[in-house]
Amino acid sequence: EELLGEDLNLSAETTSQSSSKSSNDLANATFVMLARNSDLEGTISSIRALEDRFNSRFGYPYVLLNDEPFTDEFKRRVSVLTRSEVKFGTVPKDHWSQPDWIDEEKAANARKQMELSQVKYGGSLNYRHMCRFNAGFFYRHELLQPYRWYWRVEPNVKFYCDIHRDPFRFMEENNKVYGFTIAVYEISATIRTLWRTVTDFIKAYPEYLAHDNAMGFISDDDGKTYNRCHFWSNFEIADMDFWRGPAYTAFFEYLDSQGGFYYERWGDAPVHSIAASLFLRRDQIHFFEEIGYQHDDWGHCPIPDDVWEKGRCSCAQGNSFDMDVSSCKPRWDRFIRS
Numbered sequence: 001e002e003l004l005g006e007d008l009n010l011s012a013e014t015t016s017q018s019s020s021k022s023s024n025d026l027a028n029a030t031f032v033m034l035a036r037n038s039d040l041e042g043t044i045s046s047i048r049a050l051e052d053r054f055n056s057r058f059g060y061p062y063v064l065l066n067d068e069p070f071t072d073e074f075k076r077r078v079s080v081l082t083r084s085e086v087k088f089g090t091v092p093k094d095h096w097s098q099p100d101w102i103d104e105e106k107a108a109n110a111r112k113q114m115e116l117s118q119v120k121y122g123g124s125l126n127y128r129h130m131c132r133f134n135a136g137f138f139y140r141h142e143l144l145q146p147y148r149w150y151w152r153v154e155p156n157v158k159f160y161c162d163i164h165r166d167p168f169r170f171m172e173e174n175n176k177v178y179g180f181t182i183a184v185y186e187i188s189a190t191i192r193t194l195w196r197t198v199t200d201f202i203k204a205y206p207e208y209l210a211h212d213n214a215m216g217f218i219s220d221d222d223g224k225t226y227n228r229c230h231f232w233s234n235f236e237i238a239d240m241d242f243w244r245g246p247a248y249t250a251f252f253e254y255l256d257s258q259g260g261f262y263y264e265r266w267g268d269a270p271v272h273s274i275a276a277s278l279f280l281r282r283d284q285i286h287f288f289e290e291i292g293y294q295h296d297d298w299g300h301c302p303i304p305d306d307v308w309e310k311g312r313c314s315c316a317q318g319n320s321f322d323m324d325v326s327s328c329k330p331r332w333d334r335f336i337r338s
């Protein structure tokens, strides 16, 4: 009986190896997606695209997080899409709420003002919780503790090209820490005092500034002002050990103590991007040319023909946001060449 059992195990193993990577070839990595129960269709669409273009050949797990419990129907309809493990988690209340040092009257006033001046999500308290969670808490969630690398995914995103090379392994093998596909300018009204706060932090903790950092990407005057360039964080492939480490931990705590996630509307994107640009060496930040990706109105399509062909991409290169006047990608290219 025992022998038969082992035989069965063995053949199952052989079958799964012939159609996918063995777990030895995989990085210690997971997808992570924050979603509401109402995002079900968009969640399905994003996971289908990822499976088709990449993960059905690799088998990385998924962690889905929500500020409310996922419904059984949500879990059932998502789990059926992949042979990978899918874990569903709820965000602890204190990772999704205003800290007690926030003056609610001041915060409510700020929301009202921003709503009146028609700043995107300006009046939303929930959006601010989401930004603060993505900036400082997702990597502390218990479901993410086993992992080092993550790929952030959102509902309703598209992946345009076959991804042949494992981006996690690429990051690992090339000592990269933060990977992006799209870079844009932040809305000024949401970050009025962010740079001043960053500057104060650097003065207090100069030891965290990396040698050969990417300050030149985010500032045109050696750190005096912020040019508002940031990596669009709805897509991120990065090393959670960076967020968990001393520099970012001190940085996030300092920003959070100043209240700008609520008194303004600091996004997780500029917060992550400024940290990556200051506390990493520039060569630890990677632009993924080969990952064709769409989020809302903006997408990246691989520009070099050989990359586009190899990926059998379904996007038009001419529509790539990289060449748009509101893209920070040209600045990134100039900076990297400098």
Ligand code: GDP
Residues within 6 Å of the ligand: 033, 034, 035, 036, 037, 039, 065, 066, 067, 068, 126, 127, 130, 153, 154, 155, 234
């Ligand atoms: P945008 O990309 O800045 O326009 O913001 P989104 O509305 O796409 O939100 C960013 C991410 O947070 C997405 O993955 C959303 O599904 C998720 N998200 C936003 N608000 C909430 C919320 O209230 N609850 C949950 N569970 N997820 C949210």
Ligand code: MN
Residues within 6 Å of the ligand: 154, 234, 295
């Ligand atoms: Mn989004």
